[in-house]
Amino acid sequence: MGETQASEYRSDIHRQQRDLMLRWYQRLEESAHGGPPAVSLMISGNCVELLEAFGAVPLYPEVNALQLAIRHQSLDPILAAEEMGYAADNCAYVKADIGAMIKGITPAGTELPVPKLVLCNFVGCNTYVKWFEHAAEFQNAPLAMLDVPFLRTAEPRAEDVAYIVCQLKEIVKQLEELTGRRFDYDRFREAMRCSARVEEAWSRIKHLARRTPTPFDAYFDAITLMGPLYVYRGSPEGVAFFELALRELEEKAARGEGIYDQERFRVVMEGPPPYPFFRTFRDMFAAWKATAVASTYSTVGGLWEFGFRHDPDHPFESLAMHMLAHNVTNRNYLQRYDQIRRYIEEWDADGVVIHFVKSCRLFSAGQGDMRGYFTQQLGVPTLYVESDLEDPRYFSEAQIKNRMDAFFEALEHARSTGTLHRGAAAIRHAPGGEIAPAAADRLKILQ
Amino acid sequence: MRVAAGVDVGSTQTKAVIVGEDGGVRMLGRALVDTGANVQRAAENGFLEACRESGVEPESVGFVVGTGYGRYKITFGNTQMTEISCHARGAHFLFPSTRTVIDMGGQDSKAISVGEHGEVLDFVMNDKCAAGTGRFLANAAEVLGIGLDEIGPLSLRARHPVKITTVCTVFVESDILSYLAQGKKPEDVLGGVHLAIARRTVSLARRVPIDPGITMTGGVSRNTGMVKALEEVLGTKLQVNSDAHFAGALGAALFAIEKMGESFESGIWRPSNATPRG
Ligand code: SF4
Numbered sequence: 255m256g257e258t259q260a261s262e263y264r265s266d267i268h269r270q271q272r273d274l275m276l277r278w279y280q281r282l283e284e285s286a287h288g289g290p291p292a293v294s295l296m297i298s299g300n301c302v303e304l305l306e307a308f309g310a311v312p313l314y315p316e317v318n319a320l321q322l323a324i325r326h327q328s329l330d331p332i333l334a335a336e337e338m339g340y341a342a343d344n345c346a347y348v349k350a351d352i353g354a355m356i357k358g359i360t361p362a363g364t365e366l367p368v369p370k371l372v373l374c375n376f377v378g379c380n381t382y383v384k385w386f387e388h389a390a391e392f393q394n395a396p397l398a399m400l401d402v403p404f405l406r407t408a409e410p411r412a413e414d415v416a417y418i419v420c421q422l423k424e425i426v427k428q429l430e431e432l433t434g435r436r437f438d439y440d441r442f443r444e445a446m447r448c449s450a451r452v453e454e455a456w457s458r459i460k461h462l463a464r465r466t467p468t469p470f471d472a473y474f475d476a477i478t479l480m481g482p483l484y485v486y487r488g489s490p491e492g493v494a495f496f497e498l499a500l501r502e503l504e505e506k507a508a509r510g511e512g513i514y515d516q517e518r519f520r521v522v523m524e525g526p527p528p529y530p531f532f533r534t535f536r537d538m539f540a541a542w543k544a545t546a547v548a549s550t551y552s553t554v555g556g557l558w559e560f561g562f563r564h565d566p567d568h569p570f571e572s573l574a575m576h577m578l579a580h581n582v583t584n585r586n587y588l589q590r591y592d593q594i595r596r597y598i599e600e601w602d603a604d605g606v607v608i609h610f611v612k613s614c615r616l617f618s619a620g621q622g623d624m625r626g627y628f629t630q631q632l633g634v635p636t637l638y639v640e641s642d643l644e645d646p647r648y649f650s651e652a653q654i655k656n657r658m659d660a661f662f663e664a665l666e667h668a669r670s671t672g673t674l675h676r677g678a679a680a681i682r683h684a685p686g687g688e689i690a691p692a693a694a695d696r697l698k699i700l701q
Numbered sequence: 702m703r704v705a706a707g708v709d710v711g712s713t714q715t716k717a718v719i720v721g722e723d724g725g726v727r728m729l730g731r732a733l734v735d736t737g738a739n740v741q742r743a744a745e746n747g748f749l750e751a752c753r754e755s756g757v758e759p760e761s762v763g764f765v766v767g768t769g770y771g772r773y774k775i776t777f778g779n780t781q782m783t784e785i786s787c788h789a790r791g792a793h794f795l796f797p798s799t800r801t802v803i804d805m806g807g808q809d810s811k812a813i814s815v816g817e818h819g820e821v822l823d824f825v826m827n828d829k830c831a832a833g834t835g836r837f838l839a840n841a842a843e844v845l846g847i848g849l850d851e852i853g854p855l856s857l858r859a860r861h862p863v864k865i866t867t868v869c870t871v872f873v874e875s876d877i878l879s880y881l882a883q884g885k886k887p888e889d890v891l892g893g894v895h896l897a898i899a900r901r902t903v904s905l906a907r908r909v910p911i912d913p914g915i916t917m918t919g920g921v922s923r924n925t926g927m928v929k930a931l932e933e934v935l936g937t938k939l940q941v942n943s944d945a946h947f948a949g950a951l952g953a954a955l956f957a958i959e960k961m962g963e964s965f966e967s968g969i970w971r972p973s974n975a976t977p978r979g
Contacts, residue, residue: 625908657785659783660786664824
């Protein structure tokens, strides 16, 4: 294949995104010098609105880790952590974060504060627990654990919601003591209102990708928007940014502009990207003019395209619901299947690409079966490639490119013979492609 | 007659096949050379030798498709395709009833589910590590001090194949040495080595549906011991012949004939100092 360069969308959105993220690092630096208090938080189903009520800045170790990787700076801190005794198969995000902490490396070169609280919002991934224990220890900062039960049933149970609400209220007390600031309930509700508007805009952006051609790539471009989504969601800056992004992309869609001069393939992406080779990976899709119309990774922080919004009238309960049920990491595996299936059908995709991350158990365990489910039960072409989201040593360019090219060659051939089906047709075409009724029961997606 | 070529530059060997079409398509000749350090040169040599074997002038070859890991290094190729597509196509040409291809090469092993017309329906490959590939066999041969071509036939003589528990290409050496130290016969050790790889390959292949009509391709298909070990683990016969080793290059040549289409342009052959095309 000829080397087509990815033409990601460049405009005001990108400029503003960069400014916002830079501003975030500046606020963190201010925090290190007596500015607003900082609180460490995990991305998965995060409760950033709670911090807004204190005027606190979120400190996301995952964002720092991925920023290091994307700037090709992750290997040094990973090696530093391994020298300390972290094992080869520990989550590489953890190693990059801890290693960077030890070596004093920061992604933007700005100073990072010692958080007033290391708040482990344990949602879905149990690596978080140990990660935040270590982070608290190394920074000599207090630690709080928010225990969010894993979602095993289709609907969250009332006891689970009450359990989380009760914990959130305890955290509020703890934060009042640690920051010396009073919990501002009005500001909290205002943050919920901002979040709901951001979620509405973000969700509409995602629904724009249902068009052919899609005006934005719901994996690679979505990742650009995810920083502001997690840092600024509960703030007026977040609202302004996402409403601008929506306008721009709507205009682009109205002009009928896609990612490439001609969109050839539409895929659903599963799994985090290989950040150390982000550009290289993107170019492998670009070579085939393939766009991601939807991705599960962009729903780690929250799953809003199916309708959930934070509710200013029930702020604590809706925070709990968000953490419990409306992010991909805390949902059960069959719900992830169904999420992808809906993307294929409603976002009109030709196939699925799974990027398996060697050091991330949470996302990757079971992806072999997932591949089997999509290819064999639903008859949807599904590619499986392996590397890592943070550790550059696991990326073998020639091997991954080979698999990608073979996958798209097969799709192209199928199209030339009229046997490639898109969207709902792709699934209906499968021999016996129905989910067993017992499984379907547990699968009901939450609205 | 329209003539086209496929060149498969693999990690250890380079294969080239020339096909001709007048009425039907047939294979005119084939060549095999070691890849070595100069990939570009290997591709050229393979191509020229296959031309000689076929009795065609290099200039009369209308289209060349490159495949294998070195495919982008073939300066005289018109286009490239992955060896996954090419092996499926080549295997289907050799055995039209092919529905599953097991390809074992120097550093790769893969299973491909193939449609009625030789198209790829699904595929799986071993990951980054060389466990369960030709490399593993080569290491075992080296430790035993036996030529690579002899290990297959020798393994067929195993009466009590040993149990090899590792599929790691590095650790298998110590496993073999300890069996030899225990006085096990080389054929029993080799029997165990072949079975270990066969089991690993079949468990990989089970991730695509293994439909009947299983064709084995790639360099390891010449190893009679491996064919038998795979048949034993699968519980069924494999389709394999002496051309199966060339299936990738053959598939590439078949795509080349197809792609040549109407725009037949003669004389695309250029020596390597010419600028790359495509
Ligand atoms: S294991 Fe995966 S989900 Fe968990 S912290 Fe690491 S990257 Fe994130």
